[in-house]
Amino acid sequence: MKFPSINFSNLRPLRFLMAALLLAFLWIGSAVPSWAGVSSPSQGEDALKQIQKDSEQVLRGGPPSLEDVQAKAQEGINEVQGGADKEKMKNPANSQSSTSVEEKIKEGMDNIRDIFNP
Template identity: 45%
Template sequence: MKNFTVVLSSLRPVRFLIVAFTCALLFLSNVVPAFAITSTQSDPEKATTQLLETQRETDKVAKEPPPGLEEVQRKSNEGLNEVQGAADIEKQKRPENSQGATSVRDEVENFLGKVTGNK
């Protein structure tokens, strides 16, 4: 019990920092999901059609014996992978369509520059 009180008394100077960090963590964990509201909404009809087609393909493959190497390679070369094919390929982030994207590091440096007044 004596060790516990020694640890608590040694934490007294940093107690404010611990509380501030905990409050900031709680605040950010509640705010970040709100950013998802601004994202574009997809068409539910279109998504259901794609999902059903993927399910049909999965059921067909499950009823057959395991495919050979050549068949797997052929299907994989048609799109992103064997199961998904070319579905939503335009929405996937790849080096070809991400040339203008900024990295997380650049965004953080830009933000810190604005906060400190250096930019």
């Protein structure tokens, strides 16, 4: 019985093509995280300049009084962050549609009961 022989030299262009595609996918995969940050580099700069200015003012003037700290804290979320990204944070007003942990646990337990008690 004669076995058909496979001519591996005919597969060299295919191997080269597969290697080139693999390298292209690896290169694109390493570049995707940089594409995710589409915002401009100067977008966060204004907030940082204000934080630096406030820090320099505190260093020149000594420690702030309790009233100053409380007044600054009332401007936003906390003294350091101020009102930055306040609208992006989760709070009861913007998370009414979400389910609580207890509700998720109850749903999971109900699903488990349904599986074992048909």
